Amino acid sequence: MEKVATNENPHYFVPTPVPWPFILLIGITLTIFGFGHWLEGYVTVIPWKLLVIVGPVIFFSIVFRWFWGVVHESERGAYNRQVDMTYRMGMGWFIFSEVCFFGAFFGALFYTHVLSIPWLGGEGAKFFTGSVLWPDFTPVWPSNGPGAVGGEFEAMAPWGLAAINTVLLVTSSFTLTWAHHALKDSSRAKCIAFMILTVALGLVFLSLQAYEYHEAYTIQNLTLHSGVYGSTFFMLTGFHGLHVTIGTIMLIVITCRLFAGHFTPERHFGFEGVAWYWHFVDVVWILLFTFVYIL
């Protein structure tokens, strides 16, 4: 591996033909057929139930197999510097697309918070919307709309669990960076220790998030049904939570690879890519904390 790292390979890396993407799609399509019929209320029909199990099993096995192959190619030294740069750029663009995905939901949050709720209350040129259609509606954020959809609820307080979670996630970004520095200094044991700490912080974050959701549903009557506040709150924090989950799994994989002796102080893009992803998740959380919880 070091040989490749120091020796510029003028040739291209051309992978073998692989059936994985196709099989992956079979898994995805089966999942969708099952899930779609479940949404439409056909869940009692046995085959659809089965698909929701079989599809994801195929999906996750192939994802595992695919990454397994890539990791082994990397460890065999099959990747030259150009491939390394390809992965860097690919990961960068991928994270950028994820940012845009969150952008759609933040857009929905800003629109409802700043525009549609005041409009429904009769702001500006929308005077008659308020006075004729919804005379009793007071447009204050957080709101579940003029129909009080989902009933009375208590909004999420920023300075409780959410603040603790912010500290946890920001700390985890630091511990991850310390792990990275340890890896670059060839102190593997220290690196692994910091990685375990990072994973632990991620897991605690997720548990607190789950606890917060539980509180919201049982005590605060804050659910997905609670008008736009509930919708934007759960969709934004939910998708973020999903990304933290994926990130934590990725961190665990990297930790296992460190145990297995993968990565060198010079070449460890697998590590860095996951670190980028984790920092991205962290930044999204800070935006969430600001715009969903505080404002």
Next chain:
Amino acid sequence: MAEQTIHGEALEHGPQADHGHGPPKGIMRWISTTNHKDLGTLYLVFSCLMFIIGGIFSLVVRAELMEPGLQFLDPSTYNEFMTMHALVMIFGAIMPGFVGLANWMVPMEVGASDLALPRVNNWGFWLLPFAFVLLFSGFFMPGGAPQFGWTMYPPMVLQMGAAFPFMIFAVHLMGISSITGAINVAVTILNMRAPGMTLMKMPIFAWSWLITAYLLIVTMPVLAGAVTMLLTDKYFGTSFFDATGGGDPILYEHVFWFFGHPEVYIMILPAFGIISTIIPTFARKPLFGYESMVYALACIGFLSMIVWAHHMFADGLPLPAELFFMFSTMLISVPTGVKIFNWVATMWRGSMTYETPMLFSIAFVVLFSIGGFSGLMMAMAPVDFQYHNTYFIVAHFHYVLVPGAAFSIIAAVYYWLPKWTGVMYNEKLGKLHFWLSLVFINVIFFPQHFLGLAGMIRRTADYPVQFADWNMVSSIGAFAFFASQFIFFYILIRCLWFRKGMVKATDRVWDGAYGLEWVVPSPAPYHSFHEPPGEYVDAESPWVLDVDHGPMAARG
């Protein structure tokens, strides 16, 4: 493509040397391929198939509209065909067509052996057939296929039948396909150019695809977000698009068109790249104003992201918003004008010949400009209140999509077909195909301007008798246009499978052509370059060396 095009060469790939012995045979070759040419072929074949299916849908629509009254379909079935025509043509025909061309040509043009992420490329292609299986499955479900227009506006779309989740997930899969394709092309262009090829020496088609890739990566996730909100609104009780809960159906339009407007540039920027490649070849002059072309592309790419609400002028937006989106929309005509003038200037005093690709390109410049002008008319908010939701808009976007995007794909196929297959197509038939297409495309869509200005609304199966004449003309044009495409299919089939007696193509094919794709043999070998073709890129000259005639400057 036929087996003859494949040279199973034993190449050296460093640690991967054992994989250079050509592709596996049979169906597994296509399922498991990681080769950009194979995948480009798959994309193009898929796109061709979808053009036919989408074309048949449009013929169903035009048959119903041939006369006033309901002849063949009930209104909701009409709406299904109208909606599916749009979804198939946009996501199945035009976009995969351009991605297929990028797959084939971008690695060759920048001097790479393949796209940057070949396995992801395979996944990106195969997502599409699966997505369309999901989409078409709606025809066989209670409630039928999607029928509320490709824009999927709530609250109408939330009343859809059992096909709803499958439409949403199909859109998700198409989005993932576009994102993977875009990342692949962007990384290939940024990372794998031949030594010495700086960004400003890059072929203009690669430039147009770099901007397109950027737009895809920005907007496709937003579409995914928009349809996810539809899904949760229908099944999980959220209120994004429901005013009772504090949401707003207009919010969907904003999120959708933040994707939707860059999407129309996604469907036209690669076309600009193709036309900017073909016109210099047949005018035998370098592209006029290469740098300004690049800046114009970037400028259009940027502006496309701040004009979305011009699709919503009739919604009752606040006045400042109407003004902002009106002026930003009109601004786009500036960089677009730069491009049109540069194409004309490239042709000015050139040694022009009129082979089929050039004919399609010239038709593109003229007819796309007509579509652009009607677009400029609609950019003005006050008059758009009149045009909105009429056949005028139908005429407008078909002028930019059919003689625009689709003609450019056809032109590109004629232009590069000899390079792909190794044989020259039949020029006489190609010209016949062109003239028939040119005449009938105008027979279909020009009368729709009159219909729209007279007040005929779109997306209806029936209309008042006063619109009968021009609708009849338009329908006749549609059937004739579809029929004339069979010439094209015949030409393709001859070049792909029945090559007996056909003229073999030279490596350079067109004597005005320049760029790295003309350095490799015709048909192009399975792996274009064994090592980075730096020797063809001159550090002094602003362009790739012309293989036969010495350096050829890009900027006169």
